[in-house]
């Protein structure tokens with residue numbers, strides 16, 4: 001089990017990933033926004049290196065953070081780790097190039113879809129989720 005990464009730790013992963021210039025088969029689509037995990041990324045090619053999954057159930061909000069009018073699918077949607085879906089994510093890196101990705105399982109009506117997004121430090125925002133019903 002992983003404990004959730006701090007914002008500073010996640011930012012370190014993001015900067016390290018962003019600095020990688022080596023070409024790699026994980027790169028062509030870049031995953032700037034959320035996408036279904038493609039079949040050509042086999043499970044073994046992503047190594048789990050951390051988690052953003054909230055330790056407390058009341059922090060597992062379904063609220064998203066879009067102050068600038070972005071949406072879930074926007075390629076420029078902010079990465080706010082305490083908000084959905086980032087609070088469901090595992091942090092993974094490509095075993096070949098060490099680029100870092102976020103992934104989680106989106107539960108749909110009929111099946112669960114694995115989703116993936118690259119981790120861009122420029123999109124990260126350190127904003128706290130103020131839980132509903134908290135004093």
Ligand SMILES: [Zn+2]
Nearest residue numbers: 024026094097
């Ligand atoms: Zn790679």
